[in-house]
Amino acid sequence: MGGTDLIKPATPEAIAEAADAIRRGDLVAFPTETVYGLGADATNDRAVARIFEAKGRPHFNPLIVHVATLEAARVHADFDTLAEQLAARFWPGPFTLVLPRAGGTTLSLLVSAGLDTVALRVPGHPIARTLLDACDLPVAAPSANPSGGVSPTTAAHVAEGLGDKLALILDGGPCRVGLESTVVAIEGGRPVILRPGGVTRAMIEAVAGPVASAGGGGALRSPGMLESHYAPALPLRLEATDVAGDEALLAFGPRAPEGGKARCNLSPSGDLIEAASNLFAMLRTLDKSGARAIAVMPVPEEGLGEAINDRLRRAAAPRVG
Ligand code: TXA
Ligand code: MG
Numbered sequence: 001m002g003g004t005d006l007i008k009p010a011t012p013e014a015i016a017e018a019a020d021a022i023r024r025g026d027l028v029a030f031p032t033e034t035v036y037g038l039g040a041d042a043t044n045d046r047a048v049a050r051i052f053e054a055k056g057r058p059h060f061n062p063l064i065v066h067v068a069t070l071e072a073a074r075v076h077a078d079f080d081t082l083a084e085q086l087a088a089r090f091w092p093g094p095f096t097l098v099l100p101r102a103g104g105t106t107l108s109l110l111v112s113a114g115l116d117t118v119a120l121r122v123p124g125h126p127i128a129r130t131l132l133d134a135c136d137l138p139v140a141a142p143s144a145n146p147s148g149g150v151s152p153t154t155a156a157h158v159a160e161g162l163g164d165k166l167a168l169i170l171d172g173g174p175c176r177v178g179l180e181s182t183v184v185a186i187e188g189g190r191p192v193i194l195r196p197g198g199v200t201r202a203m204i205e206a207v208a209g210p211v212a213s214a215g216g217g218g219a220l221r222s223p224g225m226l227e228s229h230y231a232p233a234l235p236l237r238l239e240a241t242d243v244a245g246d247e248a249l250l251a252f253g254p255r256a257p258e259g260g261k262a263r264c265n266l267s268p269s270g271d272l273i274e275a276a277s278n279l280f281a282m283l284r285t286l287d288k289s290g291a292r293a294i295a296v297m298p299v300p301e302e303g304l305g306e307a308i309n310d311r312l313r314r315a316a317a318p319r320v321g
Pocket of ligand 2: 142143151
């Protein structure tokens, strides 16, 4: 398997090496509490372009820029009162704000893919924070997987998909949240969820009142939200209540049907936090099981279930390209 020799435990020396690589314009994979990121200097057009090249990602899809602090974020985007409130509540954490680019920002235009907004996040993972401090740069980082594939929640997943394209992979163990950050824009003074993720709708509503969802022909959509995404190689059968002998079962909760060629349970106790953290790794495991398809049991549409179901629907959608 290519790239496993690039995996380094995230010692202070390895983090310093990663920071040097980012300052040189190279690509580094690093852990965040959501998923592993494919990081590059967000002020360097060439470095950002290499992210798109490595992922095979369409250029119209903008990237999340990671910074160490809210103060650093304010240099690059214009925060209104609501943005300040949301940032104060959810940073550091699995939360991304899409805001107007600030006049004086040095961010590459490519991270915004031609939009006049930028997506910013202060991650909570100690290794990500130490790396951001060490390189003293805003770091553009999409999930560290080839475009359209399943997001990586371990260093080994990163090596599998992108190993030969990176300077190094900082290993911080499995990601705690396991789902990408919630992406929120502000429209008409209200938050709009562009992508459900690690911070739930209810958590945002507790701060900001009613929240709108993107889509449904609304003006604001997340350009990265292609219908088919997070896709394993095998087809998915959603809302499954049984499993055929040649199918693999992705179960949820205590009442999983018997049978199947292979099986994983997102959370035998029905805990949505545990399920989110297991989702991508279990999809990868079942994808390699030699089954004909993956049968997925229903997951309740509450709390983190909204983000889990969003990823499952995308994984099941007809493939594009
Ligand atoms: O948890 C995460 O968010 C991970 C970790 C590494 O931080 N990153 C991640 O990045 O998932 P990426 O590039 O795979 O997803 C970025 C999402 C896409 O849905 C993209 O369309 C949206 O954020 N986005 C970025 N900039 C935007 C902008 N200016 N306007 C609207 N949506 C934007
Ligand atoms: Mg991604």
